[in-house]
Amino acid sequence: MRAVVTGAAGFLGSHLCDRLLAEGWEVLALDNFITGAAENLRHLEGNGKFKFQKADVSDALHVEGPVEYVFHFASPASPPDYLKHPIETMRVGSAGTVKALELARDKGAKFFLSSTSECYGDPEVSPQHEDYWGNVNPVGPRSVYDEAKRFSEALTMGYHRFCGVDTHIVRIFNTYGPRMRLNDGRALPNFVYQALSGSPITIYGDGKQTRSFCYVSDLIEGIYRLALSDEHYPVNIGNPSEITILEFAEKIRAHFPKAPELVFEPLPEDDPKRRCPDISKAKRLLQWEPKVNLEEGLRLTLAYFRETYAKSVAK
Ligand code: UDP
Numbered sequence: 001m002r003a004v005v006t007g008a009a010g011f012l013g014s015h016l017c018d019r020l021l022a023e024g025w026e027v028l029a030l031d032n033f034i035t036g037a038a039e040n041l042r043h044l045e046g047n048g049k050f051k052f053q054k055a056d057v058s059d060a061l062h063v064e065g066p067v068e069y070v071f072h073f074a075s076p077a078s079p080p081d082y083l084k085h086p087i088e089t090m091r092v093g094s095a096g097t098v099k100a101l102e103l104a105r106d107k108g109a110k111f112f113l114s115s116t117s118e119c120y121g122d123p124e125v126s127p128q129h130e131d132y133w134g135n136v137n138p139v140g141p142r143s144v145y146d147e148a149k150r151f152s153e154a155l156t157m158g159y160h161r162f163c164g165v166d167t168h169i170v171r172i173f174n175t176y177g178p179r180m181r182l183n184d185g186r187a188l189p190n191f192v193y194q195a196l197s198g199s200p201i202t203i204y205g206d207g208k209q210t211r212s213f214c215y216v217s218d219l220i221e222g223i224y225r226l227a228l229s230d231e232h233y234p235v236n237i238g239n240p241s242e243i244t245i246l247e248f249a250e251k252i253r254a255h256f257p258k259a260p261e262l263v264f265e266p267l268p269e270d271d272p273k274r275r276c277p278d279i280s281k282a283k284r285l286l287q288w289e290p291k292v293n294l295e296e297g298l299r300l301t302l303a304y305f306r307e308t309y310a311k312s313v314a315k
Contacts, residue, residue, distance in 0.1 A: 002026040004067050004109075006057045006100055007074030009036030011179045012114065012172070015220050016071060017041065021049055023224070028063060032056040034085055035076045040179045058091040061099040067107040069227070072100040073114045075149075079142065079268065080185030086144040093148025094155075101159040101167075110166045112227050113156045115234060117173040117275055118146045127242075127278040130171065130234050140270040153234060160232055170226055173238025173277045176297065177216030178304035182312070187211070187245060191252045192302060195260050196309045201253065205267030207246030212276045214239035215297035218290035225286040238277035239290040251294065255302055 003020050007013040008029030013036065017027050026049045029041060033054065044050045055061070057074050075092045076082040082089040097113070104111035120128045121136030136146045153169055160167040176188045183193065194201045214237070222237035243251075246262075253259040282288045292300075 001068045002028065002066060003069040003071060004028045004030065004063055004103065005071045005073060006030050006096070007036060007072070007114075008052070009033060009038060009040050010073060010077070011040070011177075011181070012175065012216070012219070013073040014040035014179055015177075015216050016073060016223065017044065017050065019220050019224055021047065025049070027051070028053065028067075030055045030057060031074070034088055035078070035081050035181070035184070037181065057099055058088070058096040061103050063103060063107070067103065067109045069110045069112065070100050070104040070107075071112045071114070071227070072097060075114075076145070077116070078184040078186045079145075082145040083141060089144050090148045093145075093152045097152040097155050101155060101165060105159060105163050105165050110227070111156065111159070111168070112223075113152055113167065113169045115153050115169050115171045116145075116149045117171055117236070117238065117277065118142065119150050119153065119171060119234075120275070121146055122270060122272045123274060126274045127240060127276040128236065129278040130236055130281055137270050141268075142270050157232070167232055168226055168229070169232075169234040170223055171234050171236045172219065173214055173236065173275065174211045175214045175216055175219045175238070177301050180301075182305060182308055187248065188213070188252070188301070189305070191249055192305045193309070195252060195256045196305065198260065200261045200263040201249050202265050203246060203249060203262050204265050204271065206264070207249065208244050209267070209271060210242045210244050210274045210276065211248070212239050212242045213248070213294060213297070214290055215292035215300070218292050222282055222286060222288045225288050226282075229286060231285055235282050235285065236277040236279055237282055237288070238279065240277055240279055241294060242274070242276040243294070251298060255298065
């Protein structure tokens with residue numbers, strides 16, 4: 001069994017490669033490194049079942065030989081990243097997704113789309129169930145990501161309905177863990193970097209907005225189960241423990257003997273006020289639910305970030 005993984009050098013793409021290899025798959029990994037890092041795949045060098053090819057899947061996607069599964073994980077995913085690469089983000093959600101779907105169609109392979117809770121925009125209902133159509137500003141700054149992902153879901157359902165491709169869609173909620181970039185600009189890496197470097201922790205807005213953080217091993221388990229399932233409609237995978245950003249910052253501060261101070265900065269435009277997954281569908285269909293609580297997940301993630309930070313300072 002051979003899988004193609006786009007965005008393989010990213011945070012989630014690289015963990016997915018590990019899981020596929022552990023399950024006995026051969027993996028062809030693709031990435032253009034605009035936000036991915038070669039370091040995330042370094043440990044797979046020399047693995048006979050693993051091959052890496054530098055490629056921008058929005059331009060072309062030619063793969064020799066048989067393929068049984070295409071996992072489309074390529075896209076900037078952190079708000080500062082997709083605002084820095086808006087055109088690339090829209091291209092990989094549209095042209096890149098078409099190319100990945102056509103690869104699956106032409107090879108007779110299954111297709112898996114990594115979508116996002118951003119499809120719900122700034123939700124008016126909470127927790128968010130898969131049947132909720134969302135509240136997205138189609139012309140706001142975040143639309144470069146939100147609408148690209150909504151379009152990639154529409155493309156996926158289109159290729160499923162009209163071309164018979166066996167497709168699957170996961171809506172990923174906030175995820176954290178080793179291999180996130182320390183400077184990717186999301187809340188967790190920012191707070192940890194700030195705490196490690198002795199700078200104040202930046203809270204955007206009043207910090208009362210909520211998120212629900214899922215540890216990466218739980219997320220990958222949900223994704224793998226969904227990939228093997230018969231479900232074609234989107235499935236939420238995330239941890240339903242909802243927390244305010246202020247509470248989240250406090251939890252991180254508690255890990256540092258000299259707690260950094262907090263500073264309040266303006267809330268980015270269209271920043272969702274609440275986000276929490278309804279995971280009843282994943283529980284029912286996949287018998288999946290998260291196992292790693294925030295305390296344990298933070299301990300593992302902080303150990304990784306401390307090491308990465310020490311290496312970056314030593315350079
Ligand atoms: N956030 C913050 N300070 C930071 C980075 C992020 O207060 O330094 C807030 C951000 O405004 C949002 C939440 O933390 O409300 C989560 O942001 P993140 O960028 O991690 O991802 P999002 O869930 O918005 O995609």
